[in-house]
């Protein structure tokens with residue numbers, strides 16, 4: 001039995017006052033996309049192909065454009081602490097988030113974007129502690145620079161038990 005459980009992290013949905021469309025440039029400069037925070041939609045391929053089916057409020061519904069728009073509002077209470085940490089992480093927005101208890105009973109959250117080489121781990125060592133973030137590349141078998149969590153080998157073994165396996 002896998003120790004991993006899928007996590008659904010929810011943000012507070014935006015109210016009617018956000019029901020308006022606005023346009024952003026794509027990051028590559030090759031197009032423009034239209035967003036609406038009330039319907040929580042974007043016209044970019046990432047949203048249309050991968051995220052639109054997610055329910056309103058699910059963090060996995062956010063493409064980069066929706067995330068940037070939310071962060072630009074500079075509100076700090078759109079979800080619980082882990083939701084905010086994961087949502088603001090520069091490598092997201094993640095499509096899937098998994099939880100497992102760590103080797104020392106810490107809380108481990110794993111953020112995954114399909115087809116991306118790096119996984120992000122968020123590890124909390126106890127109640128009231130902050131979440132520390134780590135990056136791991138399954139294909140290269142290494143942690144990102146100078147940032148190796150305690151019990152790293154156990155955590156790598158734990159990640160191998162992820163349902164469906166690790167993305168490669």
Ligand SMILES: [Zn+2]
Nearest residue numbers: 042044063065
């Ligand atoms: Zn988008």
